[in-house]
Amino acid sequence: MLKKILSKSIAIALLSLSASAVFAGEVEVLHFWTSGGEAKSAAELKKMLEAKGHTWKDFAVAGGGGENAMTVLKSRVVSGNPPSAAQIKGPTIQEWGDEGVLTNLNSVAESEKWNDLLPSVVADAMKYKGNYVAAPVNVHRVNWMWLNPAVFKKAGAEIPKTWDELFAAADKIKAAGLTAIAHGGQPWQDATTFESIVLGTAGADFYRKAFVDLDPASLDSEAMVKAFDMLRKTKGYTDKDAPGREWNMATAMLINDKAAIQFMGDWAKGEFTAAKKEAGKDFLCMPAPGTAGMFTFNIDSFAMFELKDEKNKAAQVDLAKTIMEPGFQEVFNLNKGSIPARLNMDMAKFDTCAKDSSAEFVKSAADKTLVPSMAHGMAMFSAVQGAVYDTVTKFYNDDAMSSKDAAKALASAVKAAQTK
Amino acid sequence: MVTKWLERIMPRLVLAPTFVIALVFIHGFILLNAWLSFSSSNLMPKYDWAGFIQYERLFANERTAVAATNLFIFATLFILICLFLGLLMAILLDQRIRGEGVIRTIYLYPMALSFIVTGTAWKWILNPGLGFEKLMHDIGFETFQFDWLVNSEMAIYTVVIAGVWQSSGFVMALFLAGLRGIDESIIKAAQIDGASLPMIYRKIIIPGMRPVFFSAFIILAHIAIKSFDLVMALTGGGPGYSSDLPATFMYTFAFTRGQIGIGAASAMMMLMTVMAVIVPYLYSELRSQRHA
Numbered sequence: 001m002l003k004k005i006l007s008k009s010i011a012i013a014l015l016s017l018s019a020s021a022v023f024a025g026e027v028e029v030l031h032f033w034t035s036g037g038e039a040k041s042a043a044e045l046k047k048m049l050e051a052k053g054h055t056w057k058d059f060a061v062a063g064g065g066g067e068n069a070m071t072v073l074k075s076r077v078v079s080g081n082p083p084s085a086a087q088i089k090g091p092t093i094q095e096w097g098d099e100g101v102l103t104n105l106n107s108v109a110e111s112e113k114w115n116d117l118l119p120s121v122v123a124d125a126m127k128y129k130g131n132y133v134a135a136p137v138n139v140h141r142v143n144w145m146w147l148n149p150a151v152f153k154k155a156g157a158e159i160p161k162t163w164d165e166l167f168a169a170a171d172k173i174k175a176a177g178l179t180a181i182a183h184g185g186q187p188w189q190d191a192t193t194f195e196s197i198v199l200g201t202a203g204a205d206f207y208r209k210a211f212v213d214l215d216p217a218s219l220d221s222e223a224m225v226k227a228f229d230m231l232r233k234t235k236g237y238t239d240k241d242a243p244g245r246e247w248n249m250a251t252a253m254l255i256n257d258k259a260a261i262q263f264m265g266d267w268a269k270g271e272f273t274a275a276k277k278e279a280g281k282d283f284l285c286m287p288a289p290g291t292a293g294m295f296t297f298n299i300d301s302f303a304m305f306e307l308k309d310e311k312n313k314a315a316q317v318d319l320a321k322t323i324m325e326p327g328f329q330e331v332f333n334l335n336k337g338s339i340p341a342r343l344n345m346d347m348a349k350f351d352t353c354a355k356d357s358s359a360e361f362v363k364s365a366a367d368k369t370l371v372p373s374m375a376h377g378m379a380m381f382s383a384v385q386g387a388v389y390d391t392v393t394k395f396y397n398d399d400a401m402s403s404k405d406a407a408k409a410l411a412s413a414v415k416a417a418q419t420k
Numbered sequence: 421m422v423t424k425w426l427e428r429i430m431p432r433l434v435l436a437p438t439f440v441i442a443l444v445f446i447h448g449f450i451l452l453n454a455w456l457s458f459s460s461s462n463l464m465p466k467y468d469w470a471g472f473i474q475y476e477r478l479f480a481n482e483r484t485a486v487a488a489t490n491l492f493i494f495a496t497l498f499i500l501i502c503l504f505l506g507l508l509m510a511i512l513l514d515q516r517i518r519g520e521g522v523i524r525t526i527y528l529y530p531m532a533l534s535f536i537v538t539g540t541a542w543k544w545i546l547n548p549g550l551g552f553e554k555l556m557h558d559i560g561f562e563t564f565q566f567d568w569l570v571n572s573e574m575a576i577y578t579v580v581i582a583g584v585w586q587s588s589g590f591v592m593a594l595f596l597a598g599l600r601g602i603d604e605s606i607i608k609a610a611q612i613d614g615a616s617l618p619m620i621y622r623k624i625i626i627p628g629m630r631p632v633f634f635s636a637f638i639i640l641a642h643i644a645i646k647s648f649d650l651v652m653a654l655t656g657g658g659p660g661y662s663s664d665l666p667a668t669f670m671y672t673f674a675f676t677r678g679q680i681g682i683g684a685a686s687a688m689m690m691l692m693t694v695m696a697v698i699v700p701y702l703y704s705e706l707r708s709q710r711h712a
Contacts (some may be wrong), residue, residue, distance in 0.1 A: 049629070067676045074464060095463045095678060185659050241549035242569040243659040383462070386677040390483060390661060397572040397660035416480055 025315030028057040029302070030073055030086040032066040038155045041335040048322050054315040059083050071368030075102050078252050082305035088134065089301050090125065090378040096194060097301060103306040105132040108317050117342040119365045125299055125378070133303055135323040136341035140298040141357045142265040142373040143196045143291045146251070146272075147284040151178055163200065163230065163289045166261070170237040173260045181234055182259035185243035187393040189250075191375035192393050193234060193263045198317045200290030204369040207296075208214040211374040212385065214418065220411035228395060235396060243397070254283060263288055265298060265376070269337040269353055277291035285353040287360070295357075295364035298376040299341060300403040387417035440640075452692065457684035462680070465680055483661055484686070487669040490576045494665065495644035497580045498587070503633070505584065506591025511621060513592070514599045527589040536592035539653025542582040543569070567613070572662035574657050579663055582654055587643060591636050593706050598632035599625060627657065634701065641697050645690060666690050 027049060033042045039060075046056040061069035066087060073086050079098070088371075096102055109115070109132040115123060118136065126134045152159055155176035170180035176342060199207045202223040210218040218224070226369060239259075251271040253259035262268065272283050279285060286295070302323060307313050322328055329340035334349060339358045347355050360362035364370040373376035377385055391413050395406040460470040478484055509527055513520055526691055530538065545551040546569040552620035556564035568574035610620050655663040657672075666674075666686060674683025 071675050078464065090677070092463075099464050186656065187658070187660065190660075239549065240567065240570060241547055244656050382676070382678040384671070386679075393658075393660040394482075397658070397662060402525070413482075416477070420478075 010322075015384065017040045024053040025309065025311035026055045027057050027312070027315045027319045028056055029319070030059040030061065030069055030076075030083045031070040031302075032061055032087060034060050034062045038336065040364045041332040044335075045319075045322065045328060045329045048325075048328055048395070049296050049315075049319060052318050053320070054318060066314070071128045074396060077305070082307070084307060084312060085135075085302040085319055086099075087300065088303040089342055090297060090376075091381050092373065092377060093134050093301070093303050094123065094128055095381060097133060101305055102128060102133040103166040103304045103313075103316070105135070105304055105320050106319075108132075110323060114324065114412045117324065117344075119343060119361070119370075121342050121365060121370055121372075122295070122299060125372075126301060134321045135304070136299050136301045137323055137329070138300050138336055138338035139341050139357075139361060140265045140300070140338045140373075140376075141268060142192060142296040142298050142376060143199055143288045143294065144264060144266055144268070144353075145196075145286050145288045146262045146268055147262060147286060148254045148257060148260050148282075149280075150257055151254075151285055154178070154257075155260070157260075157283070159288060161286075161292075162262050166289050167233065167237075170261070174237060179239045179253060179259040180237035180261060182253040182328040183238040183242045184245035184247045184248075184250045185238075185397070188375055189247055189264075190231075190396045192265070193390050194227065194231050195296060195373060195375045196263050196288035196291060196397075197230045197234070198224070199294055199296060200288050201227050201230060204294050204371050207371050211388075212372060214380065214414050216411045216415060220407045220416055224410065225403045225405040228406045230382050230416075231392075231396060232399075232403070265373075266337050266353065266357060269351075270342040273337070273351075277352045279353050285356065293367065294369040294371070295361065295373055297361070297371040298373045298378055300338075301341075311356065316415070381417075384414055387413040441538055453684050453687055456680060457682060457688045459684075461680040461684070463678040463680070474685040477679075478682050478685045478689070481682070483664055483669055485664045486661060487664040487686075490663060491645065491665050493576055494580055494583070495641065497577070498583045498644050499637060499640045501580070501584045502588045502591045503636060505588040506636065507595050507626070509588070509592040510595035510599055514554065524593070528593050529589065530586045531590040531593075533586065535647075535650040536653045538582050538586045539650045542578065542585070544652050546578050546581075569655065570659060572659045575659060575663040579651055579654055579665075583643075583647070583650060583681070586650075587640065594632055594636050595629065598629040602628050638698070638701060642694065645694055645697075652705070666693075 009012065029042075029045075031042055042060070046058065046242070048093055049056050051196075054107050061072050069087065073083070074087075076082055081278060082101060093102075114126075114132065118126070122136050122139065123132075126136055139283065147159060149159065151173060152169065155169075155173040156179060157172040158165060160166035160251075173180040175390075183193065195211070198210065199400055202210075205355045206223055209215045212223065247268070248265055248271050250259075251268045252275075254262055255272060255275045255277060266285070269279070269285070271280070277283050278359055302319070304320060307316060323344060326340075326342070326345055328345055328347060329342055330349065333340050334352070337354075339347075339350070339354050339361065343362065345358075347358055348360070374380065374385065374388060379385070380388070390412045391406060394409070395403075401409075455467065457474050458470060458472070459468050460473065513524060513527075517523075546566070547563075548554065548567045548570060550646050553564060553566045555568075568578045569662055605623060607620055610624055615623070627660055647665055648671065651657060651663055651665050651668050655669050657664045666689065670683050670686040670690065673679045673686065
């Protein structure tokens with residue numbers, strides 16, 4: 001009798017052991033979240049996965065823009081040993097899809113109802129040829145304008161809603177001896193400001209035609225010339241030391257009451273909160289002039305690679321599932337300053353800027369004013385994006401170049417970069 | 421019999437591993453890169469044949485011309501100024517002054533720093549609102565202006581300044597060694613003949629240092645062509661892409677823009693540039709050896 005029970009329990013123990021062994025695999029996640037808040041977010045994902053019995057092999061490659069990480073990733077894929085997932089976003093997902101190395105996540109997407117949880121714009125960005133290959137972690141809004149109300153008050157200027165009001169206020173701030181627009185003169189930051197100007201002056205349809213469809217007539221158009229004029233005008237309100245400055249140093253100018261306005265995505269909020277500033281009081285977040293109700297998005301996501309090992313494959317599926325779970329989406333985005341990628345989340349813990357962002361995201365998706373960010377690799381292939389960067393930054397730094405020439409150069413550079 | 425065979429084979433055996441490693445990892449990869457530059461590679465390397473497309477795209481790009489011009493400006497000024505300052509410092513130090521060891525160490529020290537450190541330090545020194553210009557304003561020279569770092573026309577010259585600061589001490593050390601290597605008796609003889617010190621330097625010592633000039637030139641030239649970290653730290657290639665060099669161009673296209681083909685093509689162009697400098701030098705060196 002005793003013997004029987006014993007053998008039975010051993011059998012059960014073995015069974016349960018083997019059952020967990022079947023599902024426990026290893027996920028190796030390549031990411032470049034190495035700064036404070038980001039690293040904390042990655043650790044959160046690790047904890048959740050380990051709770052599911054998998055082992056997490058961290059594959060963090062430092063370097064904010066992910067250039068180093070992409071180089072490492074290429075060498076891993078070439079050698080036939082890709083990580084489970086890598087932080088890849090936008091059209092780059094399509095480029096990797098073309099290489100035929102991404103795995104199909106349709107089964108997990110179906111069982112978890114991703115199609116209902118994600119806005120179609122986000123869902124489409126996660127698919128290659130109609131199949132899910134990536135999982136989104138957040139949505140950043142890029143067309144933000146950050147303001148320091150104290151500086152406005154000191155200069156006796158009004159908080160602007162339109163470009164004209166902005167320049168009027170900027171004149172007053174400049175006269176008061178302060179910097180009106182805090183800017184970092186790096187190609188991507190020039191492009192970030194430019195993208196908000198194009199959206200604000202020419203509208204979402206034009207933006208889409210120019211930066212998504214890459215229509216040559218739109219790229220070399222009167223509207224684009226006007227946008228370039230405007231970009232040059234904003235340069236007049238930046239300080240002399242801007243070239244080469246990092247974006248967070250520009251944000252610091254607002255934090256230290258040295259500058260009034262910065263055009264930057266909502267990751268800037270992380271800097272404000274880290275400096276113990278309060279949204280709505282110490283700093284304001286507003287859409288860039290003319291872009292109220294519009295939304296340029298930048299979505300971070302993890303693309304999943306085709307693996308050979310069955311256990312690791314199961315772990316990979318769990319990883320995709322975990323990324324989309326409300327728990328992770330909330331914790332992650334509270335740390336990162338962005339908003340969750342999935343709809344219908346409880347936003348109670350988020351600040352006013354994030355709540356605004358979330359509301360605008362849903363509304364702009366319905367109004368068809370939701371557009372991918374050109375400056376952040378969501379709208380075009382990296383080669384084309386590079387060509388746009390080159391033209392915009394050349395124009396920004398070369399005062400002898402006319403807006404008309406810039407528009408012409410933009411159209412021809414984009415065309416040249418498209419030929420394969 | 422066996423020992424004789426071993427004696428014959430031993431040197432080859434000892435050299436074989438390094439030979440193979442050099443062959444594969446230097447020359448093999450150069451060939452691989454050459455192949456990539458003729459392929460249609462974009463995001464990932466592809467091993468097909470696409471003709472001269474990548475070279476056409478390379479030369480159609482405006483940044484290529486900027487990078488090449490910048491390399492020309494940088495290399496010329498960097499090499500000439502380094503040679504001049506290095507020689508000058510070496511001659512001054514050669515006057516048997518007191519505390520030579522200390523001074524030599526001070527001049528040579530920048531070489532111990534990496535280019536990243538040099539670049540970052542000079543970025544702060546040259547920043548108008550932070551460094552030199554602000555210092556001048558603070559001590560009363562309100563109209564003083566030195567904004568090369570943020571001026572797209574002048575940014576490349578700030579790279580020259582930082583590069584010269586880093587490398588001229590090293591050139592000085594080379595020249596100092598050369599100066600000390602010159603036979604004292606020749607100088608004594610010249611002095612007895614009544615030649616002045618500048619005359620001795622001009623007519624005897626400096627011409628006698630030809631090999632040192634050559635080594636210094638070769639080292640400086642390759643530092644100039646491969647310059648990457650200095651530009652990255654100092655200007656980041658900016659403002660805009662006005663201080664781009666071929667090395668930063670190649671990195672940008674191959675690794676951040678997903679255009680490996682163009683990157684490979686530009687790397688081949690850099691190789692050609694180096695060859696254009698090195699091959700005539702090697703040729704002359706080997707020929708003079710045969711004569712000797």
